Amino acid sequence: xxxxxxxxxxxxxxxxxxxxxxxxxxxxxxxxxxxxxxxxxxxxxxxxxxxxxxxxxxxxxxxxxxxxxxxxxxxxxxxxxxxxxxxxxxxxxxxxxxxxxxxxxxxxxxxxxxxxxxxxxxxxxxxxxxxxxxxxxxxxxxxxxxxxxxxxxxxxxxxxxxxxxxxxxxxxxxxxxxxxxxxxxxxxxxxxxxxxxxxxxxxxxxxxxxxxxxxxxxxxxxxxxxxxxxxxxxxxxxxxxxxxxxxxxxxxxxxxxxxxxxxxxxxxxxxxxxxxxxxxxxxxxxxxxxxxxxxxxxxxxxxxxxxxxxxxxxxxxxxxxxxxxxxxxxxxxxxx
DNA sequence: CATCCACCGGAACTTAGGGTTC
DNA sequence: GAACCCTAAGTTCCGGTGGATG
Numbered sequence: 001x002x003x004x005x006x007x008x009x010x011x012x013x014x015x016x017x018x019x020x021x022x023x024x025x026x027x028x029x030x031x032x033x034x035x036x037x038x039x040x041x042x043x044x045x046x047x048x049x050x051x052x053x054x055x056x057x058x059x060x061x062x063x064x065x066x067x068x069x070x071x072x073x074x075x076x077x078x079x080x081x082x083x084x085x086x087x088x089x090x091x092x093x094x095x096x097x098x099x100x101x102x103x104x105x106x107x108x109x110x111x112x113x114x115x116x117x118x119x120x121x122x123x124x125x126x127x128x129x130x131x132x133x134x135x136x137x138x139x140x141x142x143x144x145x146x147x148x149x150x151x152x153x154x155x156x157x158x159x160x161x162x163x164x165x166x167x168x169x170x171x172x173x174x175x176x177x178x179x180x181x182x183x184x185x186x187x188x189x190x191x192x193x194x195x196x197x198x199x200x201x202x203x204x205x206x207x208x209x210x211x212x213x214x215x216x217x218x219x220x221x222x223x224x225x226x227x228x229x230x231x232x233x234x235x236x237x238x239x240x241x242x243x244x245x246x247x248x249x250x251x252x253x254x255x256x257x258x259x260x261x262x263x264x265x266x267x268x269x270x271x272x273x274x275x276x277x278x279x280x281x282x283x284x285x286x287x288x289x290x291x292x293x294x295x296x297x298x299x300x301x302x303x304x305x306x307x308x309x310x311x312x313x314x315x316x317x318x319x320x321x322x323x324x325x326x327x328x329x330x331x332x333x334x335x336x
Numbered sequence: 337c338a339t340c341c342a343c344c345g346g347a348a349c350t351t352a353g354g355g356t357t358c
Numbered sequence: 359g360a361a362c363c364c365t366a367a368g369t370t371c372c373g374g375t376g377g378a379t380g
Contacts, residue, residue, distance in 0.1 A: 083365075083366075085365065085366090107365095108364080108365085286342075286344090287343090301368070302368075302369060303343090304344095304345085304370080304371095305367085305368055305369075307343090307344070307345070308368085323376095323377090324344070325341095325342075325343050325344060325374085325377070326341080326342055326375085326376060326377045326378070327376075328343060
C-alpha cells in the first residue's frame, strides 16, 4: 500500500513543485545575486497556512545550491525558537559553530560575535513563522551580517509589520515580497496525485477520491496531505489494496484533530487547565474564567500571566478571543 | 454625554536555575 | 566557593480602551 512514506510527511520537499512557478521565479530572482557572490535580497513570503511557503523556500534554496556549490542554508522555525537567543543559537548550531557553547551560560552578544566572525560560504536563513518571534530585533541582527541572507515566512504581512520598529520596517519595504494564495481544488488534486504516484502503490487511490480530499482541505495542502496520509495508514493497517471511501471519510476529521492534539500536548499544566475549563464551558468572560482557574489549580498564577497563557492558546488556534476591553470573551475553538 | 471601571497588554522588575571565572 | 553572567518565566505596575451606567 504505502511504498514511500516520506513523500506523505509534512516536511517533505518534492523534487519538482507543481503550480507555484511564478512564486518560485520571484524568490529565485531575489536570491540570484548569490550567483555572483553578492548578498541576496531579503524575501518575504506571506499567505495562509498550507499554501507551500515553506516548501517553496526550501525547494528554491536547494535548487540554488545545485547551481552554486558554496552556499549554506539554515532553517529556523520561529514557533519553536521564539526567543532571540534560541533563534540565533539555532543558526549557529546548524552551522556547526556551537561545539563549545553551553546553552545558558553564553551571552547573546557572544552568539552575535560568532555570527559576525563566521567566514564560511554565504548563508540563506529561512525564518519560518517569523511573526511568532517575541523579539524582532533578530531581523536587525541578521541585516548587519553581510554573509547572511534572509527568507522570512509569515501569515499576514500587516500583522508582521505592525510589530516591527521603524528601522526594520523601512528595510523590509525593499524586500522581495511574494504572496501565496490558497490552492484551488484542481491544484490540490495535482499535488495529491504527485504524492500518491510516488508514495503509494498504483490504484491505491482513485482520482475521484483525491478530489474529495482536496475539497475537504479547503485550499490547505498540509491538511490535504494529512488526510491522504491518514487514509493510507488506515488502508495499510487493514491490509487493504486500496483506500475505501469509508476510510477516506474517517480520515478527514482525523487530519484536523491531529493538529489540535499535538498542540494540546505541548501545553503546561496551567495552560492545560485553562483549556479544559473552556472546553467544558464553551465560552467564558474573563472574571469567570479566572475564578474557575483559581479553583482548579494549586498555586494559581496571577491574572497577568493567565492573560499571556490565553494569548498562547489563541496562537495555537485552540481558543478564540473576541473583544478588546470590557467586551472580551474567551471561546473554545470547536470545529471537528 | 461624561464618567466609571473591568479588562487589556507593554515594560520594568524579580526570581529561579543554570554556567563561568578567578 | 563567591561573585558574576546569562536566559526564561512570572509578577508588579500602570496607562489605555471602550462598553456600561446614571
